[in-house]
Amino acid sequence: MKVDYIVVGLGLAGIAFCEQLRQAKKRFVVFNNASQQASLVAAGMYNPVILKRFTEVWMAQKQLDIALPMYQGLEALLGLQLDYKMNVYRRLASVEEQNAWFTAMDKPNLEPFMAPKLVKNTNDLINAPFHLGAVQHAGRVDTAALISGYKAYLLKNKQLLSASFNHAELKQRGTEVSYTDIRAQHVVFCEGFGMAQNPFFNYLPLQGNKGEVLTVRVPNLHLKDAIKAGVFIMPNSDTDYYVGATYNRFDVTNTPTQKGKDELLRKLQVFLKRSPSILKHEAGIRPTVPDRRPLVGSHPEFKQLHVLNGMGSRGVMIAPYAAQALYNYIENKCPLNPEIAISRF
Structure with a gap:
């Protein structure tokens, strides 16, 4: 051949x-x-803003300009929906974080992605007294x-x-x-x-960097977008959600761990008022440099x-x-x- x-x-x-x-x-x-x-x-999230520090992902707009048309073409080729558009909401934990959001939003590279007004949380199952910052032009690709x-x-x-x-x-x-x-x-x-x-x-x-994710069920959460606050929770279906992810440079096996699950649940419970049912617990090794x-x-x-x-x-x-x-x-x-x-x- x-x-x-x-x-x-x-x-x-x-x-x-x-x-x-x-x-x-x-x-x-x-x-x-x-x-x-x-x-x-992988949960497959694409998000042009690093939400821990409110900075732009390296070459975010260039990456999106190439990636999104490719996934659109793959949807046509494979006859599948792959790209699920959604906002990513950053849960703001204090007035200081609110101020940091507004400061970052004024930067030219971030202005297209960060919504100028904070969003008041109206979901009874989410704890977000200092509101949410919305990242636009984000979404999830169904990698599986x-x-x-x-x-x-x-x-x-x-x-x-x-x-x-x-x-x-x-x-x-x-x-x-x-x-x-x-x-x-x-x-x-x-x-x-x-x-x-x-x-x-x-x-x-x-370098290997182990990431663990959960698929969970939370009745009546009715979440259509992703929320990030230490960990993210992101819709997978009307009732099921991805929760992730951990970072571990010392364990390079694909085996999920109790420690990883406990960490994800602990961080999730900071802002989710209802305990989730765990449907799946998975791990993979990210190739990092x-x-x-x-x-x-x-x-x-x-x-x-x-x-x-x-x-x-x-x-x-x-x-x-x-x-x-x-x-x-x-x-x-x-x-x-x-x-x-x-x-x-």
């Missing part, structure tokens, strides 16, 4: 890069062994439905190989690479935290090998931008933004 690209991994980064290839009518196959769960268990639907699409088109990729079997042959009976021009590794086992790119400073920027680029020696990784907790927003940048770098020789290029290491 001869293709233009082999893609290794099918989380948010892998799907975003496959979409670049599909739209450019490139031939490609995908290896996916489902060993990494970060994209699968996206990954499941995209897998089915690739299987139908005979482009998905549900198998582990053995790096030792990859051979360099002039301007091509070969793997078993597949010949390709390029290999793009989108392995998430699995990159730690990749002998070509494990020199990069990828010390400087909080993705890892994008080509191997310094093996020029046909490329990496797309390090999306952290904001993969829904940043993966489409990073995938487009890598594709344009490979195919059109467009320079990478130095902040995401692996040459910085």
Whole structure:
């Protein structure tokens, strides 16, 4: 089999890069062994404001300009609703936080996203005496439905190989690479935290950051938007909600923990007046980088090998931008933004 690209991994980064290839009518196959769960268990929120400090997410508008049309196209391709628009309400805990909200709102990069008036809470089950600040142009992508639907699409088109990729079997042959009976021009590794086992790119400073999330049921909550206050609660259906997330740099297993569940419930009970019923408790390892920027680029020696990784907790927003940048770098020789290029290491 001869293709233009082999893609290794099918989380948010892998799907975003496959979409670049599909739209450019490139031939490609995908290896996916489902060993990494970060994209699968992610709540999928996209939010252009860092609500802990009231600062802009790095290149937020640029990321949204690329990501939202991609998800809209995927909805049409897969016949699924994936993008659920909603506001994200920051619960303000004091007059000082109210003042900080108004100060931040006046910054040019934040003004499009932060509503100028505070919202008075009218939900009897939410404790928010100092009101809510509304972040606009936010929402949730159903990452589980996206990954499941995209897998089915690739299987139908005979482009998905549900198998582990053995790096030792990859051979360099002039301007091509070969793997078993597949010949390709390029290999793009989108392995998430699995990159730690990749002998070509494990020199990069990828760190694992475990995140745990709950799916809960809260009768009569009737919440249509997300609320953030230490943790977020975000609608998943009319009665079910996501609660997340924890951050743990020391445990790099996909096993949910009692400690993580207790932390989420403790922070939730600060502003939720009714105890939830827990329907599901999941965990995944986010691939993070010390400087909080993705890892994008080509191997310094093996020029046909490329990496797309390090999306952290904001993969829904940043993966489409990073995938487009890598594709344009490979195919059109467009320079990478130095902040995401692996040459910085």
